[in-house]
Amino acid sequence: MKKFAQTKRTTLKRLPKRGVYDRELINAILDEGFICHVGFVVESQPFVIPTGYARVDEQLLIHGSQASRMLRSLAQGIDVCVTVTLLDALVLARSAFHHSINYRSVVIFGQATVVTEREAKLAALRALSEHMIPGRWDEVRRPSEQELKATSVLALPLLEASAKVRTGPPIDDEEDYQLSVWAGLVPLRLQAGDPIADPRLPQGIAVPNYARDYQRSRPRD
Amino acid sequence: MKKFAQTKRTTLKRLPKRGVYDRELINAILDEGFICHVGFVVESQPFVIPTGYARVDEQLLIHGSQASRMLRSLAQGIDVCVTVTLLDALVLARSAFHHSINYRSVVIFGQATVVTEREAKLAALRALSEHMIPGRWDEVRRPSEQELKATSVLALPLLEASAKVRTGPPIDDEEDYQLSVWAGLVPLRLQAGDPIADPRLPQGIAVPNYARDYQRSRPRD
Numbered sequence: 001m002k003k004f005a006q007t008k009r010t011t012l013k014r015l016p017k018r019g020v021y022d023r024e025l026i027n028a029i030l031d032e033g034f035i036c037h038v039g040f041v042v043e044s045q046p047f048v049i050p051t052g053y054a055r056v057d058e059q060l061l062i063h064g065s066q067a068s069r070m071l072r073s074l075a076q077g078i079d080v081c082v083t084v085t086l087l088d089a090l091v092l093a094r095s096a097f098h099h100s101i102n103y104r105s106v107v108i109f110g111q112a113t114v115v116t117e118r119e120a121k122l123a124a125l126r127a128l129s130e131h132m133i134p135g136r137w138d139e140v141r142r143p144s145e146q147e148l149k150a151t152s153v154l155a156l157p158l159l160e161a162s163a164k165v166r167t168g169p170p171i172d173d174e175e176d177y178q179l180s181v182w183a184g185l186v187p188l189r190l191q192a193g194d195p196i197a198d199p200r201l202p203q204g205i206a207v208p209n210y211a212r213d214y215q216r217s218r219p220r221d
Numbered sequence: 222m223k224k225f226a227q228t229k230r231t232t233l234k235r236l237p238k239r240g241v242y243d244r245e246l247i248n249a250i251l252d253e254g255f256i257c258h259v260g261f262v263v264e265s266q267p268f269v270i271p272t273g274y275a276r277v278d279e280q281l282l283i284h285g286s287q288a289s290r291m292l293r294s295l296a297q298g299i300d301v302c303v304t305v306t307l308l309d310a311l312v313l314a315r316s317a318f319h320h321s322i323n324y325r326s327v328v329i330f331g332q333a334t335v336v337t338e339r340e341a342k343l344a345a346l347r348a349l350s351e352h353m354i355p356g357r358w359d360e361v362r363r364p365s366e367q368e369l370k371a372t373s374v375l376a377l378p379l380l381e382a383s384a385k386v387r388t389g390p391p392i393d394d395e396e397d398y399q400l401s402v403w404a405g406l407v408p409l410r411l412q413a414g415d416p417i418a419d420p421r422l423p424q425g426i427a428v429p430n431y432a433r434d435y436q437r438s439r440p441r442d
Contacts, residue, residue, distance in 0.1 A: 037258040039269035046267050048260035048304040050326055083269040095362040096350055105271055129317055139402055141316040169419045181360055182426045183419040186435050191412035198390045198404040205403050214407050
């Protein structure tokens with residue numbers, strides 16, 4: 001399946017040209033980000049909670065403590081909305097009205113299921129680790145049986161998803177282009193700084209390359 | 222009021238030491254961020270939509286097209302959950318289990334109201350502009366009456382809010398500190414790049430300082 005079916009929930013009401021259902025684009029956004037905002041409803045009240053995630057094939061994985069209110073709620077198979085947002089630029093137009101933000105976001109609707117089988121759970125935790133910081137998993141102590149039990153992993157199938165993307169320069173009203181106002185983009189990106197060693201780290205343990213050169217892949221069009 | 226009352230919804234179930242109700246801290250997080258994720262429910266289905274915002278005193282302002290599904294839904298006074306998340310660092314522990322993320326997030330519950338009065342609406346749009354990029358408003362063409370009419374502004378009172386914060390190095394199990402694994406933080410920040418002029422910008426209009434030196438204030442503790 002190359003494209004997601006357009007459903008009532010994923011059909012954009014406004015600016016439909018910004019809405020896309022292309023699976024490759026959606027996957028690229030999900031793979032560049034690593035924090036999502038999970039929306040769910042408990043007793044009519046919406047909650048929006050940030051959490052890490054990883055995409056594996058056509059599933060979005062999230063994890064957390066078994067005691068987590070969010071994970072316990074989602075484990076019941078309730079409706080969820082997961083949103084991933086990447087900020088690309090501030091868009092400075094000549095009029096206040098046409099200011100905007102260049103961004104790429106994905107919204108996913110569905111119901112999550114609990115990953116219970118031991119090997120699948122371990123594979124999911126590895127994927128979550130590798131998605132956050134590739135190369136790390138092979139160097140660290142793996143989860144003990146007790147830690148595995150204390151961790152919940154949920155999988156949300158990527159069945160109903162859409163992306164919304166704004167790119168390019170500001171679009172001003174034609175008569176405003178003559179104004180003597182600077183216009184253009186202020187690019188934004190999530191930038192990693194120099195790693196900071198744990199105060200309890202013994203001398204002589206070098207910073208690994210994956211930490212020193214950390215960046216989120218950001219394919220540019 | 223220096224602190225928010227702790228309510229059932231804002232009481233953290235897990236890791237309560239990470240939950241804070243201090244108004245100054247909550248305001249500092251809201252003032253550093255400029256994108257929130259708005260959660261709301263339509264026909265039992267949760268939606269989570271990213272959008273810009275500004276805080277003015279004890280209100281969070283959002284805006285958008287009058288045709289926006291989200292704004293039209295919120296204008297009805299339904300329950301909303303607005304979350305702002307700032308990422309500070311990847312936390313690399315010696316065990317997979319204790320990996321984490323340093324972040325600061327705020328969750329707000331409430332119902333929004335529509336800002337209808339012309340001067341209040343204009344002041345809100347100015348605040349939204351100045352929150353995104355201070356100094357810009359005074360240089361650009363102000364909204365026309367038609368643009369004002371096409372724009373909805375909503376105000377969410379900051380009555381029920383909580384912050385969640387993780388800072389500091391990884392916390393490993395005591396026996397893992399002897400492992401020969403690098404541990405520490407990979408700092409993250411939203412970084413602005415060199416401004417990119419609109420292709421239609423005439424020669425001789427300099428990049429304003431507020432664009433060239435753009436950064437989100439980030440007080441450090």
